[in-house]
Amino acid sequence: MSNGLRNTFWTPASLFLWALISCSIACPGQAGRNGGVDDDDVADDDDDENCASDEVEDCNGNCAPAKWLNDDFCDNGSPDSEWEGYNVDFNCAEHNFDEGDCEETGDDDDDIDPCNPPASLLNCDAPGPLIGGSGWENPAISTDVTQCDPDLIWAAAPVSRTLPPGVVSAYVGYSGGTSSESVFGYLANDSGPLATSSTNEFAQSDGGGVFDDHVAGVVMPMTPATDPLPGCIVVWPLTLSPSESGEVLFTVRPAGETDDLIHINVGLVAESGATPSNMEESLSDAANLLYEGTNEGVDLLGAWSFYTISESAFSYIAAEGSDINALRRTRMGEDDRTINLFVIGAFDESILGIAGGIPGPLGHQGTASSGTVVAVEPHLDGNGDIDSVYMAQTIVHEVGHYLGLYHTTESGGSSWDPLPDTPQCTADPTTPSACADGDNFMFWTGGPDDEQSTFSAEQSNVFVSSPIVQ
Numbered sequence: 001m002s003n004g005l006r007n008t009f010w011t012p013a014s015l016f017l018w019a020l021i022s023c024s025i026a027c028p029g030q031a032g033r034n035g036g037v038d039d040d041d042v043a044d045d046d047d048d049e050n051c052a053s054d055e056v057e058d059c060n061g062n063c064a065p066a067k068w069l070n071d072d073f074c075d076n077g078s079p080d081s082e083w084e085g086y087n088v089d090f091n092c093a094e095h096n097f098d099e100g101d102c103e104e105t106g107d108d109d110d111d112i113d114p115c116n117p118p119a120s121l122l123n124c125d126a127p128g129p130l131i132g133g134s135g136w137e138n139p140a141i142s143t144d145v146t147q148c149d150p151d152l153i154w155a156a157a158p159v160s161r162t163l164p165p166g167v168v169s170a171y172v173g174y175s176g177g178t179s180s181e182s183v184f185g186y187l188a189n190d191s192g193p194l195a196t197s198s199t200n201e202f203a204q205s206d207g208g209g210v211f212d213d214h215v216a217g218v219v220m221p222m223t224p225a226t227d228p229l230p231g232c233i234v235v236w237p238l239t240l241s242p243s244e245s246g247e248v249l250f251t252v253r254p255a256g257e258t259d260d261l262i263h264i265n266v267g268l269v270a271e272s273g274a275t276p277s278n279m280e281e282s283l284s285d286a287a288n289l290l291y292e293g294t295n296e297g298v299d300l301l302g303a304w305s306f307y308t309i310s311e312s313a314f315s316y317i318a319a320e321g322s323d324i325n326a327l328r329r330t331r332m333g334e335d336d337r338t339i340n341l342f343v344i345g346a347f348d349e350s351i352l353g354i355a356g357g358i359p360g361p362l363g364h365q366g367t368a369s370s371g372t373v374v375a376v377e378p379h380l381d382g383n384g385d386i387d388s389v390y391m392a393q394t395i396v397h398e399v400g401h402y403l404g405l406y407h408t409t410e411s412g413g414s415s416w417d418p419l420p421d422t423p424q425c426t427a428d429p430t431t432p433s434a435c436a437d438g439d440n441f442m443f444w445t446g447g448p449d450d451e452q453s454t455f456s457a458e459q460s461n462v463f464v465s466s467p468i469v470q
């Protein structure tokens with residue numbers, strides 16, 4: 001058990017997807033909405049008469065920004081027009097149907113064919129509401145899918161948002177509900193497409209490009225060429241199987257000082273053998289290894305909270321399927337700006353740990369992919385105690401995947417991560433000590449005697465820039 005795969009989650013096509021992304025063209029800033037996504041930020045009706053000087057009452061008597069009238073965006077009460085907890089609705093005679101923005105009957109969303117969305121929308125001609133303009137935000141926009149082809153795809157209408165200037169990082173994802181095959185039909189910003197259904201190869205029978213853990217997602221930056229640009233970003237969500245309504249997920253980390261901390265929610269599954277006392281040392285070791293192993297010397301992973309997962313059935317599970325998906329849907333605490341780390345007894349195969357995606361749904365708890373999972377038993381030493389350094393290496397490895405890092409070298413020795421400064425193994429990839437990257441946290445395999453505790457500068461940057469750093 002000592003030399004188990006850390007993680008089998010890797011898709012060549014998703015790597016290809018990122019290789020296509022070019023962010024070299026500057027994008028103009030875009031006017032847009034400031035979505036008030038705080039779920040507790042809801043005023044009551046008594047406030048209607050107290051609108052600010054730059055606000056007016058909308059069709060429902062809710063205060064809304066006056067400048068949203070006649071701004072070429074139809075505010076029709078959809079979540080795309082969210083403001084301070086309300087979905088602004090100017091689509092009534094009183095407001096001349098948003099002063100013409102909504103045309104006659106006006107409901108833009110009803111006019112969009114999810115299976116053939118207008119090119120103007122996909123080309124970012126109508127940028128959506130601003131996110132991240134007033135701080136960290138993680139809106140989740142509900143979508144309904146329509147079957148487009150009897151044998152192939154289900155699609156939702158595209159969703160667009162506008163990123164403010166100076167964004168440090170952003171995550172964009174699509175969680176297709178119960179579908180296990182969520183993909184981006186199209187992902188674009190003002191400079192053009194970042195991924196399309198053809199480059200994503202979503203329709204191929206071999207599953208190429210299908211993100212099989214329910215949530216398709218990208219983080220920017222994931223490489224030096226994928227810094228987030230200000231302006232429009234648009235997602236056209238697809239699934240390959242029938243799905244309940246899904247959600248388009250955004251997370252934006254705007255410019256500003258942070259404490260350089262990634263907060264970990266540690267979920268100790270009953271009967272896993274993990275306890276706060278025997279996991280504390282591993283987490284502490286992980287924090288220290290990461291501090292020493294990053295070129296940045298940043299104190300990431302320095303904060304964690306323990307939770308108890310009482311369902312002991314989760315202690316021994318398969319690495320994919322309904323059990324692990326249910327486990328990862330478990331919320332721990334109210335803060336979404338965290339990473340979930342579930343600690344189980346063992347998988348049903350020789351695996352040390354697994355991440356919910358590369359990247360996982362950053363900033364979003366509650367999806368089938370929301371979290372990393374590590375197993376206790378493969379990390380036990382001869383005395384039956386957790387080998388804390390070995391466990392620490394696995395924790396950093398899985399968190400690395402979740403933040404967007406691939407294996408430096410894959411098991412076959414013929415594919416590598418997209419970062420330019422990580423070494424590659426040119427020897428037998430089953431022997432870490434023979435490989436130039438065998439001491440890297442993200443090498444594809446490792447045992448208790450393999451010291452894997454380094455990151456390159458670009459790998460460190462993915463950590464330090466993550467949208468969930470707080």
Ligand SMILES: [Zn+2]
Pocket residue numbers: 006007008397401407444
């Ligand atoms: Zn891995």
